[in-house]
Amino acid sequence: MAEYETKQRRILLNYLNAHPERGFSVEELFDALSAEHTADIVPGKSTIYRLIARLVSEGLVKRFAAEKGRQFAYQIVACNACDAHLHLKCTACGSLYHMDHAVSEQIMREVLSRSEFSLDEKETVLFGVCKSCKPRQRK
Ligand SMILES: [Zn+2]
Ligand SMILES: [Zn+2]
Structure with a gap:
């Protein structure tokens, strides 16, 4: 891997590590990295796609299906x-x-027993509203 790629991979991983509680689209990652680093080091969106695909295959990053119409x-x-x-x-x-x-x-x-359907736990994400967002939403 080229040296600049190693650096890009590092800032990408650092960012994801700093926010373990949420998932980001490539779009969001690009914006976040652009805000934190100078343009010469920030990977472009296609590079982020590539880097992230590798991180997913290495098992360091997980890909989740997003909500309707989102990435x-x-x-x-x-x-x-x-x-x-x-x-x-x-959400x-x-x-x-x-x-x-x-x-x-x-x-x-x-x-499984009631619907004779086996859920894929790797792929299944249940969407809803978390505890800390609930009170705000009720207003
Ligand atoms: Zn988990
Ligand atoms: Zn929430």
Whole structure:
């Protein structure tokens, strides 16, 4: 990997690591990196796509389906068992929560037994509003 690419990969990873609780689209990553770094080091959007695809294949970053009409969201893998539980995504603040393993298992078992449908825990994200966004939304 070229040296500038290593640097770009580092600032991208640093940014994702600094915000483990939420996912970002490539668009958002580009804007965030542009705000924090000088233009000569900020990777272009196509480079971000490429770098992120590699991080996903290395298992460092997870790709989540985004809400309707929005891009995929990328998030650092903060726990080492993300493939084994469901995730909850807040549509108000973009935060992503790792569902408790036991609860996750229970939901998957329930769906399987009642609907004869096996959920893909790697792909399934439940959308809703988190605790900290709820009071604000009610107003
Ligand atoms: Zn997880
Ligand atoms: Zn929220």
